[in-house]
Amino acid sequence: MKINKPISHSSLTNDPLHKMFDEVDAISVQGYDEERRVIYWNAGSESLYGYSKEEALGQKLEQLIIPKPLWEHIIPAHSNWVHNNIEIPASEITLLNKAGEDVNVFSSHVMFVNQENKKQMYCVDIDLSDVRYAQEQAIFKEKMLEAVFEASPDLFFLMTEEGIIIDYRAHDKKSLYIPPNKFIGKSMVDVLPEHVANKFKLHFNRALQQEGEASFEYELAMPYGMVYFEARISHLPDNKQILGIVRDITERHKSSEIIRQHAYFDTLTLLPNRFLALDRLSQMLNEAERNNECAAVFFIDLDDFKKVNDSLGHEVGDKLLIAAANRLNSAIRKEDTVGRLGGDEFIVLIRDIKSDHDASIIADALLNIFREPLRIDGRELILTLSIGISMYPQNGDNASELLRNSDIAMYQAKALGRNAYSFFTKEMNVTMLRRFEIEEQMHGALERNEFEVYYQPLLDVKTKKIIGAEALLRWHNHSLGHITPDEFIPIAEHTGLIIPIGQFVIQQALSFLTYWQQVTQNKYVMAVNLSPSQFRDKELFNFVKNILRDENLTANSLELEITEGVLMTGQSYVAETLMQFDLLGVKLSMDDFGTGYSSLSYLRQYAFDVLKIDRSFINGITLNDEDRNLVKAAIAMAHSLGLAVVAEGVEMHGQLLLLEELGCDFAQGFYFSKPVPAEQFITLSKNYKLDEP
Template identity: 45%
Template sequence: MSQLTEHPIQRQIIGLALSILAIVVVLVAIHSGFRSKANQIGSQLDNQKARQEIGLSIYQRLFSAKASVFKLSTLDNRLELEIVKKRFDDNLLIIKEGLAILHNGGVFKDQIATNIPGQNSMNLVANYYLPESEGYVLEVLELGPAIHNLDEQAQLLYQLIKSRIELFPNEPADLQVRIHNLIKTINTVLQRTQENAARVLYDSQEKTSQLSIEYKESENLYDSFRLPVVVIALGLSAYLLLVTLTRVGKVIENRKQAEDQLQLLLDTTVEGIFGVDEQGTTTFVNPSASRMLGYSPEELINRSNHQLIHHTRSDGSHYPASECCMLEVLEGGTVHTVDNELFWRKDGTSFPVEYSSNPIYRKGKIVGAVVNFRDISERKQAEKRIRTLLQAIEQSPVSVVMTDTNGDIEYVNRAFEITSGYKANEVLGKNPRILKSDNTPEEHFKELWQAILSGQSWRGELQNRKKNGDLFWERAYIAPVVDETGSTTHYLAVKEDISLQKQQEKKILHQANYDSLTNLPNRFLTLDRLSQIIKEAQRNQHMAAVLFLDLDDFKKVNDSMSHEAGDKLLIQAAKRLKESVRIDDTVSRLGGDEFIILLGSLHTEKEVLPIAEKILNCFKPPFVLDGRELILTASIGISIYPSDGDNPAELLRNADTAMYQSKEQGRNTFNFFTHEMNKGISRRLQVEEQLHGALERNEFQLYYQPILDIAKREIIGTESLLRWHNPILGEVRPDEFIPITEQTGQIIPLGQFVIEQALCTTAQWQNQFSKPFRVAINISPRQFRDPNLIKQIKAALAQCSIPSSSVVLEITEGVLLSGHTYIDDALSELNNLGVTITMDDFGTGYSSLSYLRRYPFGNLKIDRSFINDITIDPADRELVNATIAMAHGLGITVVAEGVETEEQLNYLKQQGCEMAQGYLFSKPIPAVEMKHLLQNKQKLTTA
């Protein structure tokens, strides 16, 4: 020390060294502080970038969550409820992940990858600005439990709204109040969180500006001491200065990178974002907003936002700024989320938007608002399509059922409720087995589950049971519902109630196999059952029998008493037949008055006898029709398997042949088939075959039998009678071919032929002999039902130029007893035409004397069966006497047919009978012979 004192130069050197050392120490201290500041700025820039990204993501998701809650409150459809609830749950999950990142750090992914530097929660909080930001972070973290509680609240809201939909219109009065209060609670939590998310965005921008200012201050500080330090410490601190400059450059680079990434985030987000000041003037706008609105940023900034893009409501009415939800936040800070308004583009078009308006605070005062929005045109269209689809499903006439993968019902539409009788709330959560009946085979269900569990669809028919126990049929289409990954999430069943169709099918099947009148098996089912009986007989070596039954004279009953009466008779006959056979025997109706009885499990032919006799006896009691008693008999033919045939067609044909044999034997009996009977059936088939085309081949000819005036013994007319000579069959009797023509309808053209020939021939005789000859023509009941009969007669009268008074039409009593109105009309028209009507074969049918008085008969013809024994049988004489007296009393002329002796003629003359015909005078003869007879014998004594 003394030496230093002693050497001034040394002291100066030491002082200079100490000064330099002090400067170096100060320089090092300043450099160290600057480096610390640079590190702090870099860390905070990274954190600010992370907070911006997280805040924006949470803000957007909260916006969507609030929109979902709003949507939930308006739903009235269960399927749409499920969709919106899923959207809300997805948003809530991402919000909770964002809060967890703020608390713990880590990686958060939501469209844009957001990387936070690896930090724990302590240094994340410590790196926020104090004390303000620390309190802010705590506020955000405190909202975490509230957000997590939303899971439970949202589930409760979902259940309440679902109950409201299911119970509508009978939901409890307090249900809507509970829903409203719960929505209010949820929205409060969402709004608070959304406000804080908005603050995160705002705070990140403000803090970034502060960091920039601090960096500028640090940069100025560095510039102020940089040159002196370099000059003074040129050789001592170059390394330290180099480190400092490198760190500052890195800070600048990090800040620029953060700003670029933030700008990239705003530029690339699909949502439109703009800010307004407290007057509603636009302060900033991102590219998406500019693009959607059609304005450049310069055209939007410093313009009244509401007047430019928000001036008109969706209904076209003016939207005052004072009512604008977007600007209302500037007054009281109330956050609004809206999805039912329009924004207007520069070109004058509009588009629906979903937007949220959040306040911007500065030192506790609202200084503006940030609005983010999205074009929801596609969503609105999708929602409209969904609503249309849901409405279509609800209004669909087919049932729609959706279950989860466990088979528990989650949704049913209105058609399901109508069809099954169950309300939706009665089946939700339950298995579709509640509809199961025991009538659907288990194999159906096995096939069903095998198909849908393998990812395939299933189609089929199920018979289910309604709530009230009634069975019903459904045609079902069941298929798995898969998500985008191909995983099955639900099962969908679309079912159509086909109960009516099944009833119709059953009815059609019944109609195809059963007679509609008697409800007996028809020909088709009879042949099928007969085939089964034959197979069983072959298998068991048994016999079987076919009984072919035909009602005797049923045609007369049907024609005389109306078809309605005939139908009643057939129904009664069918009932008696069923009561006369064994329980396993089959009684069927082939058609008309023909029935078939099938007997199986026979050991001998004798077993058929008591059954056949019982059937005949069942017809002995009179049938009662409309208060009248009627005796009806039946003729039966029997064929035996295997002796008379080994197939259904042959057995039926042979039984039919045996039945005709019973008819020929006098009816009301039965006959077993014999091979000799085939000759008779062959004859009938030959007659039927030759009748076809016989008229065209001119094989028919008219014969005439004279009718005499008994008192004058003079020919006054003829009866025309049809004869048939076939080159193969020879002469065919009328009683053989006429019934066949009536059955086949050939009687109509034959009748027209007879009318034309008889009238024209008679007209020739009248002209030749100058006599008013009359001609009698037989008209069958089938002809009388022909609506063209009157026209044919009028045409023939005109064609032949013969007066109508020369025509006599002979009809049987059966025509009159039908009771049809057309009978009255036809007889009245014929009478007005001047044609004489004769009642033919009087006394042989179901005579009703009242008809003689009711209808305009001119003649009454007594049947030959009463004339034959008139001279020897007192009973016949009395009947003839009474008939003549009755006819005269009614002013009707009497004609006797079948007169063969002078005694008969004389007796009839004594009783006052006016006309007669028979072999006593002449048999029926051809027209040529009749002409010769008229020329030579107009007065006859005997033939």
């Protein structure tokens, strides 16, 4: 408050001015006479300076709240205003409270003249401690933020909602694609290569529409090499800005590539291994179906390779396999695939083939390239091939059927004298007759009570205690006897009978789980397999949900096992159903990891809780480094994604010990128990104790 000339006013204690100040206790108001003695002291002053009104009245200003170093300035200033009308300007000042502590205030002053023509100065002091604290906190947070930016390897970009870069932070400027002066004030999509810019543009839109975070990966050719980045885009709607955080993930990418190489490629020949080859086969069939094209599967076996391997040694045998792989690769188009299924068995996938005649030409070409000897360590070795061919769609409409039929045809080529090829025909496939018999008997099998659910225990690797079970379906028919799941499940899938059969398994398994938990007074998990066809059942989710409710079971006591083949379909209803189960709380398990459809991206794309490593890898972990390292990598990868790991097919104590060493969580297999009927399983679980050597 600034007054240019004195204002006449009474100084009586009941003065209305004082009454007004008495009502204002949030700020300090003091009154002083010409001798600087206190004539007024409001409640705000008591609170700010600690002196009561009684203590303050009559005391001189400098004796109360003015630090001694300021006396020489304040006393003359007060005198100059009283005698010379030189005003004291408002300012920030540090005074003292009763305890001698500093009090930061903003102090303004006004001079009045009372009826006796005496001058009275009033000081209005506003406490600045909260303001100072807020300023200090702001400075601290700013410095802390700067320290975070300095320590973080990430790049930070602040942009408008239109993508214009208005600020950035970079600890290491060599991570920037271009210098700051070339991107500040410009659109992010204008300063990056087109393929990267398009990704940014897409995820900008997603972040703006969802008002959340969008993330993606991309790569940039930097002066020091190819660099892989992960970008997270966040919309800040209150500020109408976009925050982009970019991290260099090159090392993570390299690690993923190493894991991918081990998971997908044969370490000897560097060809796609069995499950990558079958992955590509499935993709090829999907494309063929979309484009109404034909395709061919060539199953190739090297004739008498075992004799060569046994007589000349495994080292020569390995070199022979590498040379054979290179020759096969040289004979096909870039868009086709050569894979190694294992041992001396290879697969060749030919897409967009027009006829059986074209397949014959390719088969002749494959046989001909092996007429020239292979030179291995100074030796010339002759290899011949036996080739089985199955055609899509004539000989099957899925990967497993085409592979099986081409394998059958390959044995026919062997029977023809080797160094030959044979097309699959129904006449040569004696198993087809059994298929028809199984399909015929499967109709009505449920009504005849021929199906029974067996249970195989799931053990904690560390405690060796049973923590759950897997439900496995068994079928005994009065005409055909025992039929294995490998035989009847594919047929049930094909005929659609898998839907009622699958419901039967779920109903039986969960009903048994309730009984099992009541009998043992323990909590367990029940694992049930879901086939691809079951996902086409629109009532699947509600069916499971209702049974859980009817059996009074928690959702997390059920674990649904999903094969990677289910995910390969890419159907939206699969993703939707999995999301529903996840939201309900049901555990999701990726089954048979590594058997033919493996794709690491699915582990990030879907909310899996468990990864089950296929028995084919567990079999070899105590025998060869390749399987052991692959299992080790799979366990480490799963744990990094927050997944528990189950090892299938544990049959020996040595395997269990190694799995425990590798950090595997759970295990099942014949070493613990074969699948057994319900009542036998109850007895087993009650008295179970692992007999270790």
